[in-house]
Amino acid sequence: MALDGVRALVFDVFGTVVDWRSGVAREAAPFLARHGVGAADPAAFADAWRRRYQPAMEEVRSGRRAFTRLDVLHRENLEAVLPDFGIDPARVPAAELDELNLAWHWLDPWPDSVAGLTRLKTRYIIAPLSNGNIILMTDMAKSAGLPWDAILGAEVARAYKPSPEAYLRTAEVLAMRPDEVCLVAAHNGDLAAARRCGLRTAFVPRPTEHGPGQEKDLAPEEDWDVVAEDFLALARMLGA
Amino acid sequence: MALDGVRALVFDVFGTVVDWRSGVAREAAPFLARHGVGAADPAAFADAWRRRYQPAMEEVRSGRRAFTRLDVLHRENLEAVLPDFGIDPARVPAAELDELNLAWHWLDPWPDSVAGLTRLKTRYIIAPLSNGNIILMTDMAKSAGLPWDAILGAEVARAYKPSPEAYLRTAEVLAMRPDEVCLVAAHNGDLAAARRCGLRTAFVPRPTEHGPGQEKDLAPEEDWDVVAEDFLALARMLGA
Numbered sequence: 258m259a260l261d262g263v264r265a266l267v268f269d270v271f272g273t274v275v276d277w278r279s280g281v282a283r284e285a286a287p288f289l290a291r292h293g294v295g296a297a298d299p300a301a302f303a304d305a306w307r308r309r310y311q312p313a314m315e316e317v318r319s320g321r322r323a324f325t326r327l328d329v330l331h332r333e334n335l336e337a338v339l340p341d342f343g344i345d346p347a348r349v350p351a352a353e354l355d356e357l358n359l360a361w362h363w364l365d366p367w368p369d370s371v372a373g374l375t376r377l378k379t380r381y382i383i384a385p386l387s388n389g390n391i392i393l394m395t396d397m398a399k400s401a402g403l404p405w406d407a408i409l410g411a412e413v414a415r416a417y418k419p420s421p422e423a424y425l426r427t428a429e430v431l432a433m434r435p436d437e438v439c440l441v442a443a444h445n446g447d448l449a450a451a452r453r454c455g456l457r458t459a460f461v462p463r464p465t466e467h468g469p470g471q472e473k474d475l476a477p478e479e480d481w482d483v484v485a486e487d488f489l490a491l492a493r494m495l496g497a
Numbered sequence: 498m499a500l501d502g503v504r505a506l507v508f509d510v511f512g513t514v515v516d517w518r519s520g521v522a523r524e525a526a527p528f529l530a531r532h533g534v535g536a537a538d539p540a541a542f543a544d545a546w547r548r549r550y551q552p553a554m555e556e557v558r559s560g561r562r563a564f565t566r567l568d569v570l571h572r573e574n575l576e577a578v579l580p581d582f583g584i585d586p587a588r589v590p591a592a593e594l595d596e597l598n599l600a601w602h603w604l605d606p607w608p609d610s611v612a613g614l615t616r617l618k619t620r621y622i623i624a625p626l627s628n629g630n631i632i633l634m635t636d637m638a639k640s641a642g643l644p645w646d647a648i649l650g651a652e653v654a655r656a657y658k659p660s661p662e663a664y665l666r667t668a669e670v671l672a673m674r675p676d677e678v679c680l681v682a683a684h685n686g687d688l689a690a691a692r693r694c695g696l697r698t699a700f701v702p703r704p705t706e707h708g709p710g711q712e713k714d715l716a717p718e719e720d721w722d723v724v725a726e727d728f729l730a731l732a733r734m735l736g737a
């Protein structure tokens with residue numbers, strides 16, 4: 258059996274478990290229309306908002322900024338991206354920006370996510386290891402029906418992936434050796450960082466995460482411990 | 498409706514959700530028999546182990562010791578209490594002590610806990626706010642079927658109740674004002690500390706937590722926002 262000795266599966270979430278691009282576009286569309294830029298492409302808006310994600314976390318990873326949870330970074334990034342779409346954030350009520358910022362809490366899972374996680378949960382502890390913060394992941398789990406055993410991730414570890422502390426502190430909280438924990442992710446870079454920390458690795462491609470023209474993460478780039486086409490296939494391969 | 502405006506219910510766990518005394522006694526009985534002290538009362542052993550709980554956490558609360566998770570404190574307390582029962586911990590294999598230490602992970606819920614939590618979950622975010630650490634609460638939830646939305650508590654807050662930080666950081670992680678969070682507990686002292694931090698309060702007495710002769714926490718000692726005889730009554734009172 259692949260993953261012998263593994264007791265916990267931890268999951269990347271944005272892209273791996275849920276479809277952030279479609280979800281953010283869906284939540285942004287009425288906002289854009291209300292502010293007179295209904296011709297703007299909501300998916301392009303989602304992409305632009307997301308492009309500010311890694312640079313914002315890099316401020317924390319580099320030590321230039323104290324750990325700050327993702328909801329706060331998303332809110333800052335929202336204000337930064339609105340002018341690119343012709344909207345002055347100073348002219349939008351704060352409550353409306355707060356509500357749009359929650360778009361990341363209400364993302365829909367990929368079609369196989371809930372059924373696959375439900376099966377995997379019978380055999381493993383399952384938890385997010387996401388850069389999303391605890392209430393973001395909790396709201397998402399409640400609305401999407403994700404049956405997590407616990408909410409782990411950056412806010413518990415006080416470190417953003419791919420910093421080693423994000424993976425190592427997660428194993429520490431689980432009271433497990435790193436090789437008893439497997440990261441499931443659609444991103445080769447995330448898996449590579451986890452492997453460097455001694456975690457096991459499972460790759461599940463999500464070829465439309467970035468839309469129809471996606472060019473990256475279509476295939477495994479290392480010999481990951483498991484490669485599965487979706488979460489149901491992963492459950493089958495793991496005997497769950 | 499009681500608790501208007503509350504969005505999350507957080508729960509004391511040892512005593513309020515699960516019956517720690519019976520569970521620890523059940524796990525300890527074969528251990529005591531194996532080590533030649535089968536005449537010792539397993540419930541008295543559970544009580545003695547538990548009596549070292551508050552003093553161990555006080556070392557952390559006072560600042561004399563860095564935050565240390567409860568599994569580690571329980572393990573130290575176990576070695577400290579064994580001589581009182583005629584057992585030299587140095588003569589017991591470490592793996593056997595490690596296993597007995599997990600007794601706290603496999604405690605049984607009170608008869609109404611799972612059904613009540615399942616109903617309350619339809620209306621509120623529900624999470625432990627326990628001094629138990631994350632993997633302890635996760636193992637317990639999996640074995641007892643506790644349907645938490647997230648695992649919060651001392652290890653997330655890096656502070657032990659009744660320190661104010663344990664309550665305030667929990668509200669902060671939930672991105673809620675303290676008065677949007679209600680602590681459910683069988684202990685007047687825990688509720689009093691939560692109220693001082695601005696949380697709402699619900700008292701559910703557990704009159705046999707300490708066995709048949711229990712004298713404390715049999716009745717509410719302040720005008721808590723809600724008093725319910727068990728979790729099913731609490732769900733009814735909250736319209737869940």
